[in-house]
Amino acid sequence: MMDLYKDDFIAIYKNPMKYGKLDHYTHVLEGNNGSCGDNIKIYLKIDDQGKIERVSFEGHGCVISIVSTSLLLTYLEGKHVDLLKELGEQDMYELVGIDLSDNPSRKKCMMLALDTLKKLTSPHP
Known part of the structure; x- marks a missing residue:
């Protein structure tokens, strides 16, 4: 298995982009990955046309979950x-720069932010 914790991953993990609570947001979503202990809260400011004006997150987790959340939110703003x-798994592999298709537990860490954000587009009961 390739070294998942490359220097650039560690740098992002120590100082993630888009980290912190937005002062003014229109949506907040929470997600967790019980198998790894990852927990995130994503804040979004979405305008009337559906454009993501600002986005940020708070939480804690493993290197993969924090790095993938940071990269995804930076991309989406x-x-x-x-x-x-x-967006799906393949897009996340490309965005993060690693293919975790053969590692289901780490794949859940990488997909946490996207799976959490997809709640915005899901029909509500």
């Missing part, structure tokens, strides 16, 4: 919320 419907 300025994009339309409908993009979340299109």
Whole structure:
């Protein structure tokens, strides 16, 4: 298995982009990965047209979950919320730079932020 904890991963983990609570947000979502103990809270400011104006997160977790959350939120800022419907595992592998398809427990860590954000596009009962 490749070394998942490359220097750039450690640097992002120690100082993640988009970390901290937004002062003004329109949505807040929480997600957790019980198998690894990852917990995140994502704050979004979405305009009337569905554009993600600002996004941030708080929480704790393993290197993979924090790095993938940080990279995903950085990528999504300025994009339309409908993009979340299109994003999947392969997109996350490309964004994060590692393929975890053969490691289900680590894949859950990497997918935590996207799975949490997809709640925005899910129909509510």
